[in-house]
Amino acid sequence: xxxxxxxxxxxxxxxxxxxxxxxxxxxxxxxxxxxxxxxxxxxxxxxxxxxxxxxxxxxxxxxxxxxxxxxxxxxxxxxxxxxxxxxxxxxxxxxxxxxxxxxxxxxxxxxxxxxxxxxxxxxxxxxxxxxxxxxxxxxxxxxxxxxxxxxxxxxxxxxxxxxxxxxxxxxxxxxxxxxxxxxxxxxxxxxxxx
Amino acid sequence: xxxxxxxxxxxxxxxxxxxxxxxxxxxxxxxxxxxxxxxxxxxxxxxxxxxxxxxxxxxxxxxxxxxxxxxxxxxxxxxxxxxxxxxxxxxxxxxxxxxxxxxxxxxxxxxx
Numbered sequence: 001x002x003x004x005x006x007x008x009x010x011x012x013x014x015x016x017x018x019x020x021x022x023x024x025x026x027x028x029x030x031x032x033x034x035x036x037x038x039x040x041x042x043x044x045x046x047x048x049x050x051x052x053x054x055x056x057x058x059x060x061x062x063x064x065x066x067x068x069x070x071x072x073x074x075x076x077x078x079x080x081x082x083x084x085x086x087x088x089x090x091x092x093x094x095x096x097x098x099x100x101x102x103x104x105x106x107x108x109x110x111x112x113x114x115x116x117x118x119x120x121x122x123x124x125x126x127x128x129x130x131x132x133x134x135x136x137x138x139x140x141x142x143x144x145x146x147x148x149x150x151x152x153x154x155x156x157x158x159x160x161x162x163x164x165x166x167x168x169x170x171x172x173x174x175x176x177x178x179x180x181x182x183x184x185x186x187x188x189x190x191x192x193x194x
Numbered sequence: 195x196x197x198x199x200x201x202x203x204x205x206x207x208x209x210x211x212x213x214x215x216x217x218x219x220x221x222x223x224x225x226x227x228x229x230x231x232x233x234x235x236x237x238x239x240x241x242x243x244x245x246x247x248x249x250x251x252x253x254x255x256x257x258x259x260x261x262x263x264x265x266x267x268x269x270x271x272x273x274x275x276x277x278x279x280x281x282x283x284x285x286x287x288x289x290x291x292x293x294x295x296x297x298x299x300x301x302x303x304x305x306x
Contacts, residue, residue, distance in 0.1 A: 165282070
């Protein structure tokens with residue numbers, strides 16, 4: 001269910017900001033950004049800080065690889081908004097057909113073996129967290145994922161286990177394909193910190 | 195020159211946990227903690243929070259308007275309702291973070 005206060009913004013400054021960004025970007029500001037502005041001291045600030053660090057901070061993974069991980073965690077959680085949003089960002093670099101191949105079957109997709117190994121770990125983490133064992137981590141390390149890289153992937157997995165859940169609980173409106181593409185440009189330029 | 199610093203995910207996760215589950219808000223921290231635990235396969239908590247938190251943990255795409263409305267009616271505030279949703283989502287995410295890091299730490303410690 002949508003909460004009207006998130007839709008319009010809490011406080012005059014946020015209402016004006018939402019209107020201004022929507023006007024400047026010629027699209028309705030996506031709900032993910034509206035949530036980032038809402039009750040900011042409580043959630044947006046600490047959530048944005050970790051998300052920005054995990055998605056844009058220094059990492060053995062490229063931005064596109066991390067966006068693909070986010071997209072897959074969203075797929076496993078059946079979150080259409082996040083699949084669309086993060087698939088669109090990845091498509092800015094590796095093009096749409098390749099992103100679709102990853103979404104459809106990442107094992108057979110044109111991505112590195114180490115990214116496939118990280119995604120294999122993330123799939124268990126997302127769907128069967130209580131089954132995660134050292135052997136799952138060991139399999140990723142043996143496939144060439146460093147401990148630092150696996151830690152970064154785990155952070156992406158944890159964050160999108162959170163984001164997909166509030167996106168769906170709050171019934172985020174699904175932008176059009178063109179709007180997702182415009183939002184992807186915005187997220188590549190401005191990042192996730194609110 | 196741009197200096198890239200490796201993120202301290204453990205510190206960032208802990209800062210998020212502390213703020214959302216222990217910090218000030220419109221709802222009591224106890225209620226947020228119970229919602230987070232419930233979404234992380236924990237014990238049932240009080241109605242109507244239990245149903246929403248459980249659903250967010252299990253399959254958030256199946257959350258219904260009625261589940262959110264019930265919490266909104268109980269809290270009487272959208273901000274408070276948002277706090278419960280955020281806490282439950284966080285609980286499910288931190289469960290995965292903790293299990294995954296434990297699995298990785300076991301491998302690192304075994305090879306040290």
